[in-house]
Amino acid sequence: MSTATAWSDDHFIAGDVALDFANTVYRRTPEIGADLLDSAGSLTAWLHHAKLLPAPNDARDRFDAPQTALREAHRIREHFWEIFQAQKDGRELPADALAGLLDTARRGIGSDVAVGPDGSTTPLTAQGALTVLSLHGIRLALSPSSQPVRACDRCGWFFIDASRGRRRRWCSMKTCGNQAKAARYRSARP
Structure with a gap:
């Protein structure tokens, strides 16, 4: 039995919702860590915390097929990994990942999803939140920020x-940055 991840602002440090979604594993390197999206409930909670779904217990916050939605969320995350790794490395974006999004x-x-006259997107259903998430990833892939x-x-x-x-160099000074500096300090002391 899995325990739903308690999402906090510490999980949302990337500067873009698509990058935050790509970061829904405990770590990506040196090997893939624990999956923080281990249930449809943790996915729904993440979407609420990211403000892609209305208030909890709204009729629109339930997936018709929760396990199918979870598998689709994992596919979106894998596409994000491929695309953002290519961007980070300065390589051409992988066509299959972009096509999947x-x-x-x-x-x-x-x-x-409703699309406003200004191009804003509003999910009408829980499934729509995954669509909006994909659109965020597409936007970041095709119109990258001047900040890398x-x-x-x-x-x-x-x-x-x-x-x-x-x-x-670090996702957060609070976690990885602090650990790196502490390790460097310990290694400098006999």
Whole structure:
């Protein structure tokens, strides 16, 4: 039996909701850590915390097929990993991953998502939240920020490097940065 992840602001440090979603594993490097999206409940809770779904217990916050939605969320995350890793490395974006996101977006536009005249998107259903998430990833992939996508030196989480010198190394100073500095301090002391 899995315990739903208690999402907090510490899980939302990347500077973009698509990158935050890509970071829904305990770590990406040196090997993939525990999956923080281990149930449809944890997925729904993440979507609420990311403000992609209305208030909890709203009729629109339930997936018709929870396990199918969870599998689709995992596929979206894998596409994000491929795309953002390519961006980070300065490589051409993988066509299959981009096509997968476009397909997810195509299926939800109209029925699960409303698109305003200004291009804003509003999920009408829980499934629509995954569509909006895919659209965020597509936007970041095709119109990247002037601030580069980076990955944490310790855990591999993605983030937008908005630091002054564009040399940020860690997902968060509170976690990985502090651990790295403590390890460096311990190694310097006999």
